[in-house]
Amino acid sequence: xxxxxxxxxxxxxxxxxxxxxxxxxxxxxxxxxxxxxxxxxxxxxxxxxxxxxxxxxxxxxxxxxxxxxxxxxxxxxxxxxxxxxxxxxxxxxxxxxxxxxxxxxxxxxxxxxxxxxxxxxxxxxxxxxxxxxxxxxxxxxxxxxxxxxxxxxxxxxxxxxxxxxxxxxxxxxxxxxxxxxxxxxxxxxxxxxxxxxxxxxxxxxxxxxxxxxxxxxxxxxxxxxxxxxxxxxxxxxxxxxxxxxxxxxxxxxxxxxxxxxxxxxxxxxxxxxxxxxxxxxxxxxxxxxxxxxxxxxxxxxxxxxxxxxxxxxxxxxxxxxxxxxxxxxxxxxxxxxxxxxxxxxxxxxxxxxxxxx
Ligand code: AFP
Numbered sequence: 001x002x003x004x005x006x007x008x009x010x011x012x013x014x015x016x017x018x019x020x021x022x023x024x025x026x027x028x029x030x031x032x033x034x035x036x037x038x039x040x041x042x043x044x045x046x047x048x049x050x051x052x053x054x055x056x057x058x059x060x061x062x063x064x065x066x067x068x069x070x071x072x073x074x075x076x077x078x079x080x081x082x083x084x085x086x087x088x089x090x091x092x093x094x095x096x097x098x099x100x101x102x103x104x105x106x107x108x109x110x111x112x113x114x115x116x117x118x119x120x121x122x123x124x125x126x127x128x129x130x131x132x133x134x135x136x137x138x139x140x141x142x143x144x145x146x147x148x149x150x151x152x153x154x155x156x157x158x159x160x161x162x163x164x165x166x167x168x169x170x171x172x173x174x175x176x177x178x179x180x181x182x183x184x185x186x187x188x189x190x191x192x193x194x195x196x197x198x199x200x201x202x203x204x205x206x207x208x209x210x211x212x213x214x215x216x217x218x219x220x221x222x223x224x225x226x227x228x229x230x231x232x233x234x235x236x237x238x239x240x241x242x243x244x245x246x247x248x249x250x251x252x253x254x255x256x257x258x259x260x261x262x263x264x265x266x267x268x269x270x271x272x273x274x275x276x277x278x279x280x281x282x283x284x285x286x287x288x289x290x291x292x293x294x295x296x297x298x299x300x301x302x303x304x305x306x307x308x309x310x311x312x313x314x315x316x317x318x319x320x321x322x323x324x325x326x327x328x329x330x331x332x333x334x335x336x337x338x339x340x341x342x343x344x345x346x347x348x349x350x351x352x353x354x355x356x357x
Contacts, residue, residue, distance in 0.1 A: 009035055009172065009183050009192040016176050022159070023176050027136065030087035030111055031160055034134050035172055035192055037081035038164035041074045041118065041132055042185060045166040054125050061095045070124050071095055074117035074132065088113045089139050090146035092313055094282055099146055099313070111159070112137040112151055114282040119163075120248025129167040131250025135286040136160040148313045155285035155306035163286065165254045173199070173257065175293040180257065201296035202260035205323040207242045209252045210264040217268035221301065221333035226264075249278065253287050253321070257294055262322035264330070266301060276300075276318040280310055284319045297327035301334045 007015070013031060017023040044053055057067040075095040082088055086107035090099045094116040102108050113136055120130040136159050140150055162174035170185040172192045182196025208229050215226065229241040244261070246252055252263045265277050278284050288298030288305035298305040298321035308317060320330050 007194040009174075009194070012181060012183070012194050013176070016178055020176075020178065026087045026109055027111065027159060027176070029085055030082065030109070030113065030136060031162070031174065031176070033082045033085050033087065034078070034113065034115075034162070035164075037074075037078045037117075038132055038170070038172055039185060039190065039192075040077045040081065041070075042164065042166050042170040044070060044073055044077070045124070045130060048127065067095065068118070068121040068124050070130075071118050071121050078113075078115050078117045078132070078134075082113055085109070087111055089142075090150075091115070092148075092151050092282065093117060094279060094314070099148055099151060101145060108143075110139055110142055112139050112146060114151060114286075116279070116282045119250050119283065120246075123246070123248050128246065128248060129165055129251040130248055131163050131165040131254075133163045133250060133283055133286050134161070135282055135289075151281060151313055152310040154309055155280075155288055158285060158289050158306075161286035161289040163250050163253065163290070165250050167251065167254075171195075171254070173254065173290060175290050177293070180290055180294040182257075199257050199294050201257055201291065201294045201323055203295070203324045205256075205260035205262060205326055206239055207244060207255075207259070207261040208264065208326070209244045209246075209256075209261060210266075211245055211247070212243070214268050214270055217270040218266060219268070219301075220337045221330060222264060222266045224333050224337075225330050249283065249287070253290070256296070256322045257290070260323045262320065262326040262330070264320045265318070266320065267318040274316055276316045278317060278319040280305075280308060280315050280317040281313055284317050287319075287321060291321045295324065296322055297324045299327050299331055301330060302338075 013028040017028055053070050055069055057069045057072045061067050075093050083102045084106055087109035088111045089108040090101045092099045092114045115134040117132055119133055123130050137153050137157055160176045164172045172183045174181055180199040182199055183192035184195040186193045228235050228237050232240040267276050284305050291298045300318045301320055320327055
């Protein structure tokens with residue numbers, strides 16, 4: 001296997017810190033600690049049935065969802081890899097009800113780390129790509145014991161966001177606020193090596209991702225958008241679309257970063273009290289920051305994800321992200337469907353947006 005003389009993750013971060021003094025050595029070290037957690041999880045996932053890591057654990061998480069063994073192991077791995085270094089003061093995890101402070105025997109740092117240690121767990125036992133997602137915020141009350149309210153900051157306050165995808169190759173995709181870079185885990189040297197500098201998402205696409213089995217529960221603007229995509233060349237879009245649904249958001253996000261597309265997990269009436277499936281703080285926000293840094297967009301359908309004011313550490317949110325023109329179209333359909341319809345020609349059955357096409 002030819003070892004190409006590529007930049008490692010550590011070298012990339014040091015180069016970014018030389019360009020931007022806000023990216024200090026503590027943040028660099030924290031990201032490297034998080035990347036080490038991803039390396040360890042990658043090895044656990046890769047062993048599959050050989051290491052007795054498949055199947056369900058005993059517990060349920062704060063979401064009331066059954067935990068896979070790998071959920072629990074990945075959560076432990078993220079916490080143990082990041083609590084020692086003295087760069088974080090507390091972590092918040094999809095798998096933990098409350099924030100977990102750094103043990104008193106370790107120094108506390110200036111950052112808050114949030115993560116979904118294993119996204120797409122329902123895919124583990126069927127050997128389909130899964131991932132880890134993380135987000136970094138500054139502790140608003142340095143030196144104090146972190147509480148949940150300290151984490152409730154809008155996504156615009158993130159100082160870094162990243163994900164690892166455990167696929168045919170393991171990759172880490174990261175932003176520290178200066179674009180998006182992708183790194184591939186080199187199996188021989190164990191480093192994340194820069195293989196995808198300056199990732200950008202095409203503004204247009206012919207590929208959408210949604211769980212179509214929920215279509216009867218969708219709100220009108222989402223129904224309209226998907227129906228128009230399905231109508232293909234005979235419909236108002238005048239072009240055919242392809243559909244994907246992997247049921248692992250990290251894998252969908254990665255495909256969109258690599259070739260464009262749009263992902264939708266909207267609010268639906270299937271569980272009317274639930275505003276969406278994805279969680280704002282450690283799934284939607286980090287992915288939204290990465291998407292925007294790559295020139296794409298991320299929205300609830302009516303609001304920019306990164307500007308949502310959080311109310312709860314584990315709150316769910318409708319999530320639409322990807323190629324900017326498609327996200328903007330879906331947002332326009334939401335605005336259009338909010339307008340009371342009159343029976344004048346302007347407000348024809350297809351809505352005001354149609355007239356603007
Ligand atoms: P799990 O981690 O419980 O498998 O959920 C994964 C996820 O949050 C996200 O990664 C997928 O896009 C979405 O759920 C899949 O949801 P459906 O199973 O309803 O399609």
